[in-house]
Amino acid sequence: xxxxxxxxxxxxxxxxxxxxxxxxxxxxxxxxxxxxxxxxxxxxxxxxxxxxxxxxxxxxxxxxxxxxxxxxxxxxxxxxxxxxxxxxxxxxxxxxxxxxxxxxxxxxxxxxxxxxxxxxxxxxxxxxxxxxxxxxxxxxxxxxxxxxxxxxxxxxxxxxxxxxxxxxxxxxxxxxxxxxxxxxxxxxxxxxxxxxxxxxxxxxxxxxxxxxxxxxxxxxxxxxxxxxxxxxxxxxxxxxxxxxxxxxxxxxxxxxxxxxxxxxxxxxxxxxxxxxxxxxxxxxxxxxxxxxxxxxxxxxxxxxxxxxxxxxxxxxxxxxxxxxxxxxxxxxxxxxxxxxxxxxxxxxxxxxxxxxxxxxxxxxxxxxxxxxxxxxxxxxxxxxxxxxxxxxxxxxxxxxxxxx
Amino acid sequence: xxxxxxxxxxxxxxxxxxxxxxxxxxxxxxxxxxxxxxxxxxxxxxxxxxxxxxxxxxxxxxxxxxxxxxxxxxxxxxxxxxxxxxxxxxxxxxxxxxxxxxxxxxxxxxxxxxxxxxxxxxxxxxxxxxxxxxxxxxxxxxxxxxxxxxxxxxxxxxxxxxxxxxxxxxxxxxxxxxxxxxxxxxxxxxxxxxxxxxxxxxxxxxxxxxxxxxxxxxxxxxxxxxxxxxxxxxxxxxxxxxxxxxxxxxxxxxxxxxxxxxxxxxxxxxxxxxxxxxxxxxxxxxxxxxxxxxxxxxxxxxxxxxxxxxxxxxxxxxxxxxxxxxxxxxxxxxxxxxxxxxxxxxxxxxxxxxxxxxxxxxxxxxxxxxxxxxxxxxxxxxxxxxxxxxxxxxxxxxxxxxxx
Numbered sequence: 001x002x003x004x005x006x007x008x009x010x011x012x013x014x015x016x017x018x019x020x021x022x023x024x025x026x027x028x029x030x031x032x033x034x035x036x037x038x039x040x041x042x043x044x045x046x047x048x049x050x051x052x053x054x055x056x057x058x059x060x061x062x063x064x065x066x067x068x069x070x071x072x073x074x075x076x077x078x079x080x081x082x083x084x085x086x087x088x089x090x091x092x093x094x095x096x097x098x099x100x101x102x103x104x105x106x107x108x109x110x111x112x113x114x115x116x117x118x119x120x121x122x123x124x125x126x127x128x129x130x131x132x133x134x135x136x137x138x139x140x141x142x143x144x145x146x147x148x149x150x151x152x153x154x155x156x157x158x159x160x161x162x163x164x165x166x167x168x169x170x171x172x173x174x175x176x177x178x179x180x181x182x183x184x185x186x187x188x189x190x191x192x193x194x195x196x197x198x199x200x201x202x203x204x205x206x207x208x209x210x211x212x213x214x215x216x217x218x219x220x221x222x223x224x225x226x227x228x229x230x231x232x233x234x235x236x237x238x239x240x241x242x243x244x245x246x247x248x249x250x251x252x253x254x255x256x257x258x259x260x261x262x263x264x265x266x267x268x269x270x271x272x273x274x275x276x277x278x279x280x281x282x283x284x285x286x287x288x289x290x291x292x293x294x295x296x297x298x299x300x301x302x303x304x305x306x307x308x309x310x311x312x313x314x315x316x317x318x319x320x321x322x323x324x325x326x327x328x329x330x331x332x333x334x335x336x337x338x339x340x341x342x343x344x345x346x347x348x349x350x351x352x353x354x355x356x357x358x359x360x361x362x363x364x365x366x367x368x369x370x371x372x373x374x375x376x377x378x379x380x381x382x383x384x385x386x387x388x389x390x391x392x393x394x395x396x397x398x399x400x401x402x403x404x
Numbered sequence: 405x406x407x408x409x410x411x412x413x414x415x416x417x418x419x420x421x422x423x424x425x426x427x428x429x430x431x432x433x434x435x436x437x438x439x440x441x442x443x444x445x446x447x448x449x450x451x452x453x454x455x456x457x458x459x460x461x462x463x464x465x466x467x468x469x470x471x472x473x474x475x476x477x478x479x480x481x482x483x484x485x486x487x488x489x490x491x492x493x494x495x496x497x498x499x500x501x502x503x504x505x506x507x508x509x510x511x512x513x514x515x516x517x518x519x520x521x522x523x524x525x526x527x528x529x530x531x532x533x534x535x536x537x538x539x540x541x542x543x544x545x546x547x548x549x550x551x552x553x554x555x556x557x558x559x560x561x562x563x564x565x566x567x568x569x570x571x572x573x574x575x576x577x578x579x580x581x582x583x584x585x586x587x588x589x590x591x592x593x594x595x596x597x598x599x600x601x602x603x604x605x606x607x608x609x610x611x612x613x614x615x616x617x618x619x620x621x622x623x624x625x626x627x628x629x630x631x632x633x634x635x636x637x638x639x640x641x642x643x644x645x646x647x648x649x650x651x652x653x654x655x656x657x658x659x660x661x662x663x664x665x666x667x668x669x670x671x672x673x674x675x676x677x678x679x680x681x682x683x684x685x686x687x688x689x690x691x692x693x694x695x696x697x698x699x700x701x702x703x704x705x706x707x708x709x710x711x712x713x714x715x716x717x718x719x720x721x722x723x724x725x726x727x728x729x730x731x732x733x734x735x736x737x738x739x740x741x742x743x744x745x746x747x748x749x750x751x752x753x754x755x756x757x758x759x760x761x762x763x764x765x766x767x768x769x770x771x772x773x774x775x776x777x778x779x780x781x782x783x784x785x786x787x788x789x790x791x792x793x794x795x796x797x798x799x800x801x802x803x804x805x806x807x808x
Contacts, residue, residue, distance in 0.1 A: 001610040002579035003522035004670050008678045011685075043475045048467040056464050056693075063452040063653070071447045072655045104508055104688065111686035115543065118407035135685045139519065175406035206405040249467070251476045253691045266408050274412045281415075281539045282515035284508065287657045287694060289460075
């Protein structure tokens with residue numbers, strides 16, 4: 001008799017987005033004329049830039065005439081793209097094309113990378129957090145059961161106001177450490193010294209860091225590390241994951257890359273070699289036209305398009321944060337990330353309800369990202385500027401230095 | 405201290421294709437003027453048809469103007485494609501769009517689907533076999549070590565000449581059964597009665613069948629089941645995986661689909677619900693333009709293109725099999741699949757070497773697919789007709805009813 005992977009039963013039901021959707025649709029039913037503004041979304045609001053569209057179309061047209069381009073590609077990604085990434089993103093960091101793997105989205109590799117490690121590994125995860133770090137480890141059997149708002153075996157790293165939302169080194173040993181900078185959901189980025197603490201810890205304790213750099217392109221602060229490999233020794237202890245999603249309009253096109261340096265060894269075994277084998281066994285690569293589109297992000301025209309996209313998102317974020325300041329709200333992030341982490345005067349869900357009903361604004365309740373997200377909401381810059389301005393007008397009409 | 409997933413160390417090194425490549429490049433070095441013909445390949449030889457190219461290009465152009473199309477799509481696939489598959493491929497079989505999941509290649513889902521089941525499940529796999537069934541279970545820890553040409557815990561199902569290459573029900577209980585029909589590498593397809601034995605076994609023993617139907621479009625024999633769901637009860641015990649790869653030129657574009665019927669329950673839990681959760685946690689969907697291309701395979705023009713492609717491959721296969729017959733070779737398959745399984749007069753590798761050096765033809769040694777593949781080679785119809793004809797001319801010049 002076949003049995004289930006019993007770990008699926010340990011997953012907590014994901015009520016966050018369905019619950020938000022239900023509350024929004026209830027409001028629409030009550031007052032159909034409401035113009036609801038979505039400041040909760042974590043998805044792009046700008047379409048795919050023309051130079052990237054052109055590169056993908058050209059690549060598709062090649063497939064009609066040249067069967068060699070339509071065949072199986074390398075599971076780890078085409079050399080042309082891996083080379084371009086090495087040259088543009090890691091030139092002085094000692095990462096070469098052989099350390100770079102093209103994948104179908106940061107989420108997938110973030111979820112799959114844990115497979116390289118023992119199921120008994122102790123996992124350290126920030127709280128609040130992007131849920132995939134947790135859920136992929138639940139399915140793999142590393143977490144134990146969910147009790148009193150926590151998985152028994154996860155070592156949670158509280159990210160709190162009092163420590164600038166930077167996770168502290170835990171006082172129990174951990175094996176696998178998930179770090180996300182710039183951070184989703186708090187919108188903060190780890191400075192050099194904070195990141196160095198973790199690299200030093202990982203080297204001393206033979207731990208591995210999974211560094212989620214999906215929002216790297218949004219870093220504005222000088223000296224904030226763009227890559228974990230800016231820290232000495234990181235190539236011996238860290239895997240870095242980045243994405244074309246937000247910066248280049250690829251959320252639906254699915255293209256990301258994962259860096260597994262050849263220096264990274266566990267029990268004298270090359271983690272890179274294991275990842276190659278994993279890719280060849282369980283993955284078939286990203287479509288050639290999509291990789292050609294990703295390559296175009298590194299062309300002169302492509303770079304210009306991305307600069308424009310990022311500067312528009314940054315401009316939207318500045319509009320949002322200066323507006324929030326003017327009504328006297330307390331918030332964090334929003335400088336090196338497309339998210340702001342707003343302190344709620346009540347519980348996450350109460351404040352969510354208040355914003356939705358009073359101002360017709362959708363936010364994300366922080367409690368949905370973990371217990372230390374309670375008391376916050378996440379707002380995002382992924383909304384047209386005029387929507388952000390309208391939202392701020394509504395908020396200033398309602399609040400104006402009153403709530404906090 | 406972090407530890408490796410020790411199961412990676414149990415994988416056998418994949419020498420098959422590197423070894424073939426080395427032998428071919430050695431030959432090229434020795435006699436550079438050799439015109440080598442590749443009859444070993446399992447990849448498309450016809451480019452992407454025009455109606456599909458057009459659909460993908462149109463979809464990419466949409467992304468430039470409509471950001472809603474560029475955003476995250478559903479991890480389980482767009483409804484438009486799932487509906488088209490249900491209507492075109494499963495109309496009378498009781499499978500609806502909610503049972504269908506769009507994936508980035510049959511290999512990926514074949515490798516990932518085992519994750520739904522307990523790591524102690526006993527796995528039954530045909531011998532010879534497509535290696536991904538084995539390797540994905542090795543990584544998951546279900547197989548034990550490799551000793552004397554076998555993994556300790558896998559129940560191998562020998563597919564031999566004496567039983568028409570049909571696997572027999574094993575005399576020990578098994579939980580997860582991998583079946584591939586039409587079969588890679590033997591080129592044979594399971595008739596209704598053979599498939600029914602397995603469905604009956606699975607229902608009686610509460611086992612689950614993973615049915616790999618990647619070559620379904622090549623079935624020519626009347627009454628050979630195209631889907632396992634043609635067998636009564638299969639919806640309660642089987643998952644079916646199909647692909648756009650070979651029939652529509654998608655090997656590099658990565659699009660396939662997996663059917664997990666809502667009737668399929670294990671320990672009273674819906675396997676479909678677990679798969680939904682797995683897709684949402686660890687997968688981000690197939691790019692919208694690729695799904696639009698897959699949709700176009702079901703349009704009138706798309707269907708015509710696929711009929712043309714398949715009939716050309718079938719024609720190539722007929723050329724190959726009638727040529728092999730005329731030189732008196734013993735072989736199997738080649739009717740309902742793009743592969744023939746040729747009996748070797750010597751060992752797999754010896755016969756491979758002989759064909760390569762004497763006739764400059766690349767084949768695949770059967771031993772590379774498992775111990776019961778010893779004594780065979782695999783030839784494929786994935787070669788231009790004129791190449792097949794030249795190969796046959798060479799063979800008839802060398803062999804002509806002599807070897808067997």
